[in-house]
Amino acid sequence: MTKPQNRTVNDQPLATAAENRDRFQEAYTASLRLWPVPYETVYVPTRFGQTHVVTCGREDAPPLVLLHGAMFSSTMWYPNVEAWSESYRIYAIDIIGDKNLSIPEAGCASRAEYAAWLLEVWDALGIHKPNLLGLSLGGMHALNLLVRAPERIERAVILSPAESLVPLHPDFYSHAFGLLQPDGDVRFLEWMFADRYLLPRPFLEQFRAAIAWRDEARSGLPKENGFPYVYTDEELQSIRVPLLLMWGENEVIYDPRSAMERAGRLIPEAQTILVPQAGHVLSMESAAYVNQAAADFFKGTRPSPPALPPA
Numbered sequence: 012m013t014k015p016q017n018r019t020v021n022d023q024p025l026a027t028a029a030e031n032r033d034r035f036q037e038a039y040t041a042s043l044r045l046w047p048v049p050y051e052t053v054y055v056p057t058r059f060g061q062t063h064v065v066t067c068g069r070e071d072a073p074p075l076v077l078l079h080g081a082m083f084s085s086t087m088w089y090p091n092v093e094a095w096s097e098s099y100r101i102y103a104i105d106i107i108g109d110k111n112l113s114i115p116e117a118g119c120a121s122r123a124e125y126a127a128w129l130l131e132v133w134d135a136l137g138i139h140k141p142n143l144l145g146l147s148l149g150g151m152h153a154l155n156l157l158v159r160a161p162e163r164i165e166r167a168v169i170l171s172p173a174e175s176l177v178p179l180h181p182d183f184y185s186h187a188f189g190l191l192q193p194d195g196d197v198r199f200l201e202w203m204f205a206d207r208y209l210l211p212r213p214f215l216e217q218f219r220a221a222i223a224w225r226d227e228a229r230s231g232l233p234k235e236n237g238f239p240y241v242y243t244d245e246e247l248q249s250i251r252v253p254l255l256l257m258w259g260e261n262e263v264i265y266d267p268r269s270a271m272e273r274a275g276r277l278i279p280e281a282q283t284i285l286v287p288q289a290g291h292v293l294s295m296e297s298a299a300y301v302n303q304a305a306a307d308f309f310k311g312t313r314p315s316p317p318a319l320p321p322a
Contacts, residue, residue, distance in 0.1 A: 031224040038217035039112055042086035045211055047093045052112075057131040059119050063105040063112035064136065068096035073165075074141035075099035075309070076133070078149025080292065081173070082221040084111035086214065087146075090298035094306065099142065104132060106148060108229055110221035115228040121236040125152060126159040133163070142309045146170040146294055147264075151238055157254065158246050166253045168305045170293045171262060174239035176247075176270040183264045190222050202263060207288065208296045247277040254281045255308045259289030259296065282308070286317045 026034070043050065043065070050067040065085045068075075075095055079087050085103035092101055105111035107128055108118060119125045129152065133141070142165050145153035150172030157167055173179070186202050189195040196219050200210065210218065232238040256274050258267035271283045284304065289297040297317070304314035 026223065028225060031220065032226070035110065035217065035220040035224045036112065038213065038220045039084060039086060041213040042084075042089070042211075042217045045086070045089035045213060047089070048096050050092075053136075054114075055132050055135045057107075057128055057135070058117060059124065059128045059131075060107050060116035061114040062107055062128075062132050063114075064132070065103040065105075066101060067092055068098075068100045070100055072096075072098060072100040074138045075101055076138065076141045076143050077101060077103040078106060078143070078145035078152050079103070079109075079111075080147035080149060082110045082218060083147075083292075084109070084217065084221075086217065087292075088294065089211075089214075091294050091302055094302035098306065099309075102136060102138065102141070104129070106152060108232065109148065110224060110226075110229055118228060119237075120233050122155050122238065122240065123159065123236075125237075126156050129156060130160060130163065139163070140165050142166050142168075144168040144170070144305060145172070147173045147291065151175050151240075154242065155238075157250050157252055158242065161250065161252045164252050166255075166309055166311075168255045168257070168308055170257050170301065171259065171264070171267075171291050172256075172270075173264065174241055176241065176273050177265050178241055179239060180263070180265050196222055203291055204296070205261065205290065207261070207290060208292070210295075244277055247274070248279070250278050251280055253308075254278060255284070255304070255314065256281055257284045257286055257293055257301065257304065259286050259291060259293050261288070261290040264291055282313065284314065284317065287319055 055062045105113040150169040307314045
C-alpha cells in the first residue's frame with residue numbers, strides 16, 4: 012500500500028485547519044496587546060453561536076458598541092479605544108461568521124437574522140440603547156440595525172460601510188479573491204492603504220493568519236436576503252436616528268463621493284464627511300480625527316470639518 016503523502020507548497024508542508032486556527036488565536040491575543048487600556052473578554056451565548064466581546068472603560072459609563080471590518084476583528088480598534096473609553100463603556104463585538112474569536116453554531120442566514128443576533132448579544136450584556144460605531148463590514152451591520160431596530164440605537168457613526176449605499180467596485184472582488192494567491196495579502200494591503208498606514212507586526216500576522224484559516228462556518232456572508240446589499244431609497248429614507256457617515260477621499264472599494272451624495276440626499280438625519288488623505292480604514296489612517304469627530308457627535312456636537320492638507 013502506498014503511504015499517503017502530506018500536501019506541500021514549495022516543499023513545505025501545509026498547516027492543518029486546527030493549526031491555522033491556533034495560529035489565528037495566538038495572533039489575535041498578540042494583537043490585543045496593542046490596546047493601550049485595560050480590557051476584559053467575555054463569551055455571550057446566542058442561538059446563532061458564542062459571541063466574543065472585548066470590553067473596556069468604566070462599567071457605569073454609557074455604552075458604545077464597536078463593529079469591526081472584515082477579517083480585522085475587534086482587535087482593530089487599538090488606535091481608538093483609549094480616547095473613547097474615557098467617556099464610554101466599550102463593547103467591541105466580534106461579528107459572528109467572520110474571522111475572529113466568535114464561534115458560529117447555527118449561523119445567520121439573512122439580514123434579519125444578523126440583526127436578531129446582534130440584539131441578542133446586547134440583551135445578554137444588559138445594553139438597551141447604546142451609541143453604535145461600525146467600519147466597513149461593521150458599518151454594513153450598523154446600517155442594517157438602523158433600518159430594522161432604530162429604537163435600540165441612541166446615535167450612530169458609520170465609517171466606509173461595505174456596499175450599503177452604492178455597489179462595490181469590481182476591483183474589490185478581484186483583490187479579495189487575490190488574497191488566496193501568493194503575495195495576495197501584500198497586494199491587497201497596498202491597494203487598501205497605499206503608503207498611508209503601516210499595520211503593526213502583530214496585527215499583520217493576525218490578518219495573514221485569518222487568510223490561511225479555512226473554516227466552512229466562516230466562509231462568507233449569505234447572499235440570499237443577506238449581504239452584500241445596497242439599501243433601497245425607501246429603507247434609507249426611513250432612518251431617523253442621528254447618524255454621522257464618514258469616508259476617506261482615497262476610498263477604493265467604491266466611489267465615496269457617490270455614496271456620500273446618496274446618503275445626504277436620502278437619510279434625513281445624516282451628517283456626511285469626506286476625510287482628506289485617508290482611505291478605507293479611517294479609524295486607523297485618521298485615528299485622531301475620527302476619535303474626536305465620533306466623540307463630538309455622540310455628545311450632540313457637530314464635528315469640526317477635517318483639516319485640509321497644506322497647499
